[in-house]
Amino acid sequence: MSTTERHRTSARRESLLGDEPGAFATARFVRITPMKARRVVDLVRGLPADEALTLLQFAPQSASETVYKVLQSAVANAATTEGLATGDLVVSVARVDEGPTMKRWRPRAQGRATRINKRTSHITIAVQPAETVVAKTKKGAKK
Numbered sequence: 001m002s003t004t005e006r007h008r009t010s011a012r013r014e015s016l017l018g019d020e021p022g023a024f025a026t027a028r029f030v031r032i033t034p035m036k037a038r039r040v041v042d043l044v045r046g047l048p049a050d051e052a053l054t055l056l057q058f059a060p061q062s063a064s065e066t067v068y069k070v071l072q073s074a075v076a077n078a079a080t081t082e083g084l085a086t087g088d089l090v091v092s093v094a095r096v097d098e099g100p101t102m103k104r105w106r107p108r109a110q111g112r113a114t115r116i117n118k119r120t121s122h123i124t125i126a127v128q129p130a131e132t133v134v135a136k137t138k139k140g141a142k143k
Helices: 011-016 034-044 049-058 063-082 130-142
Strands: 023-030 089-098 102-107 113-118 121-129
Touching (some): 011 023, 023 063, 034 089, 034 121, 049 063, 063 089, 089 130, 121 130
Antiparallel strands (some): 089 121, 102 113
16 A cells, blocks of 8 residues: 555654655563663664664574564565565664663662662664665755
8 A cells, every 4th residue: 555545644653754655563561671672773773674684683682582573573564554575675763762660679688678670662663665765865965
């Protein structure tokens, strides 16, 4: 389905892609700290999708498995809902937002307790065709 045929667009899609072709996927409330997830997401931002998937497969960080699944989902969404070829997709938007923090208590010496913060993340990845991303960067460079 092309962007002109789309009847309804969500606010999230508008903020990520606007009216340009592409697809996105999110994983919410993932039990990994946003700082650790951002290290992995920064590796794949701007890369071709197939190259990013290969990189994530062999990355040693524990967050790479979750980011791999989200990227795979975004590529599948682009192929099924938008009808885009998976070979020329590029990771255009990749971000990690902070989710709710679970507060836990750990016993310490002399009857005290300290708080343990178990942080969560919202991982969002959007993919677009390569020519769209190149045109967008050229338009931004002229300004």
